Amino acid sequence: MLTNPALLRAIGHELRTAREALGWTRAQLVSQLDREVHSQTIATYELGIRQCTLGRFVAICDALGIPAPQVLTNAMRRAGVEPHLLACAVDLRLLVRDRSPDLEPLRRWAQHRLDAGVDEDGIVHLEPTLVAELAVFCGLAHVELFRRLEVFTSDSGL
Known part of the structure; x- marks a missing residue:
């Protein structure tokens, strides 16, 4: 979940700018989406008032003809957000298979959490403060551990 208000507003700005560059109204954007979404919902995304799911974000970007990673990168730059200051989702099953000594x-x-069944799907969402604390246990800088954890997302295991 994105909890940074500046980033939410910046993502909304990027989406609105792309929609307006096409000359589309919100209703026209809605008509391009597979799922039923109301124009008012699009407005709340564009204003940064409401978060949208990753799936919906990608669908909106696809409808607008812009790559989702580009939108997110532009929004992060606009909001002045460094990637390591965001929460990250880690697939614990991928992590326990890694053999890096420092991890x-x-x-x-991760194995303890999996054994305890704490995370039913094996995915854990780590807030920046927790990543910083875990970095201490691994003898790594916060930013370094964040970058290392990026390879343990469920997408990277495919």
Whole structure:
């Protein structure tokens, strides 16, 4: 979940700018989407008032003909957000298979969570403060651990 208000507003700005560049109204954008979404919902996304799911974000970007990663990158730049200051989703199953010696404490933590059934789907969402604390256990800087965790997203395991 994105909880940074500046980033939500910046994403909304990027979506609105792309829609307006096409000369579309919100209703025209809605007509391009597969799922039923109301124009008012699009307005709340564009104003940064409401978060949208990743699936819906990608669908909106596809409808607008712009790559979702580009929208997010532009929005992060606009909001002045560094990637390591965001929460990250980590697939614990991928993490426990890694054999990097410096991540051993993190692997034990991940295995414990999997054994305890804390995360039913094996995916854990780590807030920046938790990543910083876990980095201490691994002897890494916060930013370095964040970058290392990016390879353990469920998408990277496909």
